[in-house]
Amino acid sequence: MHLKDTTTGDIMKSLAKLLHEVGGASGLALNLVALTTEDEREEVEKAASFAAQEHPYRLIMAIPRDLEATEARIDAEVTVGERLGSAEAIILRLDGPAAAHLSSIVLPMLASDVPVVTWWLLDPVRYGLEQELRSFADRRITYSARANDPVQSLHRRAETYVSGDTDICWTRISLWRSLIASAFDGVTHAVEKITIKADDDDPSAQLMAAWLHTRLGVAPEIVDTTVVRNSEHLPAIASVAFTMAGGETMEVERKADGTTVLRQAGLPKRRQTLQGRTLGQLLAEELRHIDPDTAYRRVLETIRENAGERAGV
The missing domain is CATH 3.40.50 (Rossmann fold)
Structure with a gap:
């Protein structure tokens, strides 16, 4: 009508x-x-x-x-x-x-x-x-990757956060976060170094780095990398690599076709496929959770604190 x-x-x-x-x-x-x-x-x-x-x-x-x-x-x-x-x-x-x-x-x-x-x-x-x-x-969903300056938009979210805010760029890395979290089952040594190969203008890469910093207490290095994606709704992340205090290494690498390989010292390679989800799938995931996302809040706090340290605040 x-x-x-x-x-x-x-x-x-x-x-x-x-x-x-x-x-x-x-x-x-x-x-x-x-x-x-x-x-x-x-x-x-x-x-x-x-x-x-x-x-x-x-x-x-x-x-x-x-x-x-x-x-x-x-x-x-x-x-x-x-x-x-x-x-x-x-x-x-x-x-x-x-x-x-x-x-x-x-x-x-x-x-x-x-x-x-x-x-x-x-x-x-x-x-x-x-x-x-x-x-x-009650809840506000943004998509920082669509802004003229995606990273600046994400930083504005961090500065103005109120309970209930979230971002599709955060939802884009939920499968990555699940895979990495499961890979740490049985890891006993502390992490000494984290390297993320990613497009450093991708807010999802910035959120991944802040999430790892929050969880592991180590600030990752983002190595600016051209990432081939078969969907704009994939995070522009090629790999995340960890070095442990005992010298062990672990790496999650995603290839252009979506094949994702987990390499972990002393274990056989594990493979799965991380394909780009549609915008509708990402929106549906966000709408499953109306309560405030405390993990996202802590990650934005880390982004804000790190920005303040770089600025000498």
């Missing part, structure tokens, strides 16, 4: 009408508010449709349009099911002051008594909407 130059009240009446036609609302797990551009809309819809298979939710997609317009205008599309699967969806195109006051528009549209997650691929700072998106959400 398409609505031109509409109001919040008319949008909600249209949603209620559609829900009545399909037999009423199903049990919603959460609200997902996504900030995107028209160019990214299809990608966001595809990811949201996949994630909705696990998490029935109300999707409110906000697309800032003509920011210079003097008159506020809202054009909307309201759907239930259809191309977005099990999601109830409201797609908003916002002009002028309507884009600047996102929270006042979105709040009346939220399903009651379920958590609110905000998600954005773009950098909301360019629209002046960062605080708007933070103000009403």
Whole structure:
């Protein structure tokens, strides 16, 4: 259902009408508010449709349009099911002051008594909407790799972190973290040196280094490396190598085809495949955990502390 130059009240009446036609609302797990551009809309819809298979939710997609317009205008599309699967969806195109006051528009549209997650691929700072998106959400999902300066964006996350923040770049390394953690079962000597071969402009590599520093007490060296990936949603990490106090070594290396090899002194090589997951799979993983991610918080604290030490603070 398409609505031109509409109001919040008319949008909600249209949603209620559609829900009545399909037999009423199903049990919603959460609200997902996504900030995107028209160019990214299809990608966001595809990811949201996949994630909705696990998490029935109300999707409110906000697309800032003509920011210079003097008159506020809202054009909307309201759907239930259809191309977005099990999601109830409201797609908003916002002009002028309507884009600047996102929270006042979105709040009346939220399903009651379920958590609110905000998600954005773009950098909301360019629209002046960062605080708007933070103000009403229980959880906030960013994607630092999509920013103009990915590492700077990650550092801003570290400086402004509040409980409930997370990042798709953190989700991208969850399989790496699981593999490394399992490799340390039975390791008795302390780690003396860690070397990460990675694109040092990749926020996932920075998060990996901070996570290892947090867990093992050793600051890894990132060796800037060109990494061949078959998906942009893979972390740009080629290998992570460890040297133990007893002289033993251990290395996890991922090849371009996704084959990942664990080499550990005294043990046969272990192989598995780490292929790039889709954005929908990464979003679905994030939505499984609404509670604050304490591991991510500690990693951002390490990033902030290390940045302060480098700056001589």
